[in-house]
Amino acid sequence: MPKSRFYLTKKEYIKKQIARTNKKDYENYVISRIIHRLDNLDVKFVTQQYIKKEDGYYLADLYFPQLNYFIEIDEGHHLNQQEADKVRDADFHNVVGVSPKRIDVCNTTIKEINDQCDQTVTEIETRLIKRKRSGEFDPWDPEKEFSPDTWIKKGKITTGDKVAFRRIVDGCKAMGLNYEGFQRAGAKHPFEENTMIWFPKLYPNGAWENFYDEEKGVIRERNIESDEKRMKHVKYHLNDHLKRRIVFARVKDPLGFILYRFRGIFELDEDSSNYKDGLVWCRTNDEAKTYDYKKTKLQFVD
Numbered sequence: 001m002p003k004s005r006f007y008l009t010k011k012e013y014i015k016k017q018i019a020r021t022n023k024k025d026y027e028n029y030v031i032s033r034i035i036h037r038l039d040n041l042d043v044k045f046v047t048q049q050y051i052k053k054e055d056g057y058y059l060a061d062l063y064f065p066q067l068n069y070f071i072e073i074d075e076g077h078h079l080n081q082q083e084a085d086k087v088r089d090a091d092f093h094n095v096v097g098v099s100p101k102r103i104d105v106c107n108t109t110i111k112e113i114n115d116q117c118d119q120t121v122t123e124i125e126t127r128l129i130k131r132k133r134s135g136e137f138d139p140w141d142p143e144k145e146f147s148p149d150t151w152i153k154k155g156k157i158t159t160g161d162k163v164a165f166r167r168i169v170d171g172c173k174a175m176g177l178n179y180e181g182f183q184r185a186g187a188k189h190p191f192e193e194n195t196m197i198w199f200p201k202l203y204p205n206g207a208w209e210n211f212y213d214e215e216k217g218v219i220r221e222r223n224i225e226s227d228e229k230r231m232k233h234v235k236y237h238l239n240d241h242l243k244r245r246i247v248f249a250r251v252k253d254p255l256g257f258i259l260y261r262f263r264g265i266f267e268l269d270e271d272s273s274n275y276k277d278g279l280v281w282c283r284t285n286d287e288a289k290t291y292d293y294k295k296t297k298l299q300f301v302d
Helices: 010-019 025-038 076-080 082-096 110-133 148-154 168-174 227-239
Strands: 046-053 056-064 069-074 101-104 156-158 179-181 186-188 195-198 211-213 218-221 244-252 258-268 279-285 287-289 299-301
Touching: 010 025, 010 046, 025 056, 025 069, 025 110, 069 110, 101 110, 148 156, 148 168, 168 179, 168 258, 227 279, 244 279, 258 287
Parallel strands: 069 101, 179 299, 195 244
Antiparallel strands: 046 056, 056 069, 156 287, 186 195, 211 218, 218 279, 244 258, 258 279
């Protein structure tokens, strides 16, 4: 029986990304032209890239994550919001560290649009050459992207790497836990003391009202099913020795797939945790050491 894939092939991925712009005529044209002119399958692109900011979010029209390069396509409505766009660009820069490349498709000829696209491709290729020369460019490989082996070889993962895994078992393997069986939301770390590998839903879900403040690096974990269960949960963890957690939060990627994204190492704030508000976990480190799961005994969890 063939081994199941937990990633999209490049063909599947590109089809789904382009399909997201099908109902936006100019956007679809510009993105398609840029991708075809670039003609480089080592370079990953994302359409409608979600960018969180303090009071909401942005959706960047086109993003090249390996190059930290964003593109915004200005259609008709941008003529009436040019000042707002300047503010947006400044805000955008504060969030991601760069300003977006803007392509004007309003009141321009098709040749002018094509020229802008071609100039953009030249800028992308220039950045690509610089990254390759400095050794900062890793070719896009969908299988390696979600493989724990990729990060085990690096020896660590950081929040800046935007590490994510398709399965809980892969996050455990990156931490050295050769883990099979029923996939719970957490497992004890095989090497580091007082540490859990945690895969939480950091949003209200069922009996839990969880919240993550990314800027402050704080997770609030609160059971809302009943006062009794919340008190029991808080009491258990205040008395438990496992007060350190390596966190892979459950999220959805732009294509709707479930991912477990690394958020850092957190420790229980015993002073801020209480029976009314629940548990408070504070981020203490943006990176975690990885371990080779192939060197540890296979563990079955039921």
